[in-house]
Amino acid sequence: MARARIGTVIGWGAGPGEGLSRFGFALGTFHASVLVAVGVMLAYRQGGLSNLEDLSTMVGLGLFALLWWASVYGTRWALSGVHGHSMEVALRRGILGGIRAGLAVVALALGVFALSLPFVMAAGGVLEVLTAGLFIVGFYGVAASLGAVIVGGGLGFLFGLLDWVILALAGIGNGFDPQEESRHGSPGRGQPGA
Amino acid sequence: MDLDLSLAVRAVHVLAAAVAVGAPVALFLVIRAGPAQQVVESLMGRAERWQWTALGVLVATGVGNLAALGEAIPDTGTAWGQMFFAKLGFVLLLLVVSAVRTFVIAGESMATVPANRLAAWYGVTAAAGLAVLLLAVVLAHG
Numbered sequence: 619m620a621r622a623r624i625g626t627v628i629g630w631g632a633g634p635g636e637g638l639s640r641f642g643f644a645l646g647t648f649h650a651s652v653l654v655a656v657g658v659m660l661a662y663r664q665g666g667l668s669n670l671e672d673l674s675t676m677v678g679l680g681l682f683a684l685l686w687w688a689s690v691y692g693t694r695w696a697l698s699g700v701h702g703h704s705m706e707v708a709l710r711r712g713i714l715g716g717i718r719a720g721l722a723v724v725a726l727a728l729g730v731f732a733l734s735l736p737f738v739m740a741a742g743g744v745l746e747v748l749t750a751g752l753f754i755v756g757f758y759g760v761a762a763s764l765g766a767v768i769v770g771g772g773l774g775f776l777f778g779l780l781d782w783v784i785l786a787l788a789g790i791g792n793g794f795d796p797q798e799e800s801r802h803g804s805p806g807r808g809q810p811g812a
Numbered sequence: 813m814d815l816d817l818s819l820a821v822r823a824v825h826v827l828a829a830a831v832a833v834g835a836p837v838a839l840f841l842v843i844r845a846g847p848a849q850q851v852v853e854s855l856m857g858r859a860e861r862w863q864w865t866a867l868g869v870l871v872a873t874g875v876g877n878l879a880a881l882g883e884a885i886p887d888t889g890t891a892w893g894q895m896f897f898a899k900l901g902f903v904l905l906l907l908v909v910s911a912v913r914t915f916v917i918a919g920e921s922m923a924t925v926p927a928n929r930l931a932a933w934y935g936v937t938a939a940a941g942l943a944v945l946l947l948a949v950v951l952a953h954g
Contacts, residue, residue, distance in 0.1 A: 641918045644864040648911045651871040652904065658875060659900050663888055670879035675817050678879060682872040784908065788915035 642697050646690030649777045653689070654682065684723060692719030692774065705782050712778020713771045720770025724762045728755060818880040825873035829948070831866035832906075833941035835859040840934040843927055852927070860914060867907065874903075892951065899947040906940040913937055 661667050670678070696715030700707055735751050839859050843852055878885065886892040913933040 640861065641914070644860065644914045644918075645911065647864045647868040648907055648914075651867055651907050654871050654875060655900055655903050655907070658878070659897065662885075662893070662896065662900075665888070667878055667885050668883050670875065670882065673879060675821060675876055675879060678876060679872055682875070686868055686872075781911075784911050785915055788912045 639694060642694030643690050645697070645781065646693035647686065649693060649773075650682070650686045650689035652777075652780070653685070653773065684726070688719040688723050691722055692716055692770070693777075695719075696774070696778070705779075708782040708785075709775055709778045712774040712776075712781070714774065716770035716772070716774020716777070717767050718770070719774070720766030721763060724759065724766045727762070728759055731755070818876075821873050821876040821880070824869060825877055828866040828869040828873060829941075829945060831862055832870050833938065833945055835863045835866070836910075836934045836937035836941060840931055840938050843931040843934065846927070852930075856917065856930075860917065863910065864914075867910065871903070895947060895951055899944060899951060902940055902944045902947060906937065906944055909933075909937050909940050 658667070692715040695718050696711040699711050731751070731754065735747065836859070839855060842855060888894075888897070913936075916933060917930075
């Protein structure tokens with residue numbers, strides 16, 4: 619059988635940075651999906667799935683979309699600093715990527731809250747709403763950020779470890795370098811196989 | 813959950829399953845047929861993007877389906893419960909195998925990989941996906 623040149627396969631690296639972006643999407647989707655699947659398993663074991671009935675479908679899908687986006691965002695950032703098959707680098711970038719993703723979610727939530735303030739102020743007193751808003755941002759914002767650092771960092775560590783194991787299973791070793799692929803674009807497309 | 817919305821979520825779930833399992837099955841068969849390299853590259857690019865999107869949608873809508881069942885979800889000790897755990901186990905296997913395959917493709921982008929190795933990875937992915945489908949049918953109608 620003919621050998622297929624994987625080239626920047628398949629369009630992973632159709633342009634500078636695009637290969638990394640697409641690989642980050644795949645890996646980020648993997649992380650979000652594994653997280654939810656394991657969460658469902660644990661919840662079912664503890665009899666907590668019936669509580670899902672109370673969750674609005676649209677809110678549930680929205681939360682998953684947020685998790686998906688955060689996971690892809692954190693993974694792409696983590697991959698942007700990975701070269702080769704080093705566990706130390708994978709874990710460090712994983713932890714930092716997880717923290718960035720967690721803080722991005724908090725920033726997004728605070729942004730939505732800030733955008734909603736004018737509408738709330740129109741209904742209530744401006745001073746009262748501003749005072750309450752500052753309290754919410756100051757207190758809950760700090761608390762949520764701390765939570766994001768702990769949870770995001772923890773999940774980033776676990777997924778960094780999982781990715782390192784998967785990289786070993788793939789048998790790539792030090793040949794793995796998302797930056798290299800990203801820089802080279804897509805030279806393999808249309809070229810004859812080896 | 814609203815019946816219409818529940819039906820829509822289930823329909824999207826089935827469509828996503830068709831793509832998530834169909835793409836690797838198709839790639840497995842095509843690569844084994846030994847087509848031109850450009851054909852393989854073009855198909856793999858699309859298949860990778862579609863399959864990962866479908867896997868994400870599959871997990872999201874799967875949770876939506878569970879929400880529709882609500883209190884009607886059987887206990888963990890029942891045959892349904894054990895089957896459900898098995899299905900989730902195969903879903904995790906499908907995700908891990910897909911991730912390894914994607915690492916192989918992306919990581920060796922500047923090298924060459926035998927076509928039969930590629931076909932094998934798509935074959936393993938397809939097998940894990942078909943196992944999930946089989947268990948899903950048993951859960952829905954068993």
